[in-house]
Amino acid sequence: MMEKRAPDSQLHSFFHDVIRQSFRQLGIYDSTVTRYMADVLTDFAKSENLYRMRSRKGKRMDSVVEILSEQPSAPVDETQVLKERSLRKYLGDYALFMSGIFRNHVEGKGFLNYYIEEGSRSYWTVSELDLSLYRTGFILFQELSKKFEYYSGALDYTRKAYFAAEPGEDPFAGFLRQIEGWMKVNLTEN
Numbered sequence: 001m002m003e004k005r006a007p008d009s010q011l012h013s014f015f016h017d018v019i020r021q022s023f024r025q026l027g028i029y030d031s032t033v034t035r036y037m038a039d040v041l042t043d044f045a046k047s048e049n050l051y052r053m054r055s056r057k058g059k060r061m062d063s064v065v066e067i068l069s070e071q072p073s074a075p076v077d078e079t080q081v082l083k084e085r086s087l088r089k090y091l092g093d094y095a096l097f098m099s100g101i102f103r104n105h106v107e108g109k110g111f112l113n114y115y116i117e118e119g120s121r122s123y124w125t126v127s128e129l130d131l132s133l134y135r136t137g138f139i140l141f142q143e144l145s146k147k148f149e150y151y152s153g154a155l156d157y158t159r160k161a162y163f164a165a166e167p168g169e170d171p172f173a174g175f176l177r178q179i180e181g182w183m184k185v186n187l188t189e190n
Contacts, residue, residue: 008042015041022158032140037155040093041101085129088122092144095119100155101163120148 016038023034095115098106106112127141144151 011045012038012042015045018162019155019158022161023154025161026154026157028154030143033143033151036140036144037096037151040097043093044097081129081133085126085133088125088129089141092119092122092126092141092148095122096144096148096152096155099152101159103152103156103159116149116152119152120145123148 016035019037019041020031020034023029023037028034096119099112099115099119103112106115123141123145127138127145130136130138130141
């Protein structure tokens with residue numbers, strides 16, 4: 001039996017509302033950043049998007065170190081520049097998502113500082129590539145780079161405030177429970 005999925009726009013709206021509310025509690029009023037965070041959560045709500053990077057042997061890569069170790073170094077032509085931008089954007093998003101929503105997991109493995117540094121570096125690279133390609137979004141990625149740790153902490157706060165696991169429960173369960181509850185409510189309304 002096929003499982004019904006909520007359209008991405010409804011899921012995005014859910015994440016946007018939660019992030020906007022939690023970020024306002026923290027004094028963050030930047031609507032562009034809030035919308036972008038909702039984009040990242042919506043995208044990574046699907047595990048195939050979260051773990052889209054594969055090794056040369058086809059193994060799912062689930063750490064920044066693995067992803068960076070598999071990639072070629074310097075881009076030469078525009079196609080390679082676009083691939084580098086895509087990789088760096090994904091790395092920034094992945095590091096932000098993991099260090100924010102799954103901070104305890106990343107911290108427990110001893111990767112938190114590395115994810116924060118690499119996420120910031122990746123977003124800065126995206127901003128530089130966007131600038132060289134005459135793309136307008138470079139300012140957002142500069143902001144995300146400069147305040148990466150701050151935004152990662154804001155996502156951690158959002159998780160604690162809105163997606164908290166019950167005592168003794170798997171830390172991913174609270175997040176999944178909220179999403180599943182939202183999907184049940186919104187799918188019955190359609």
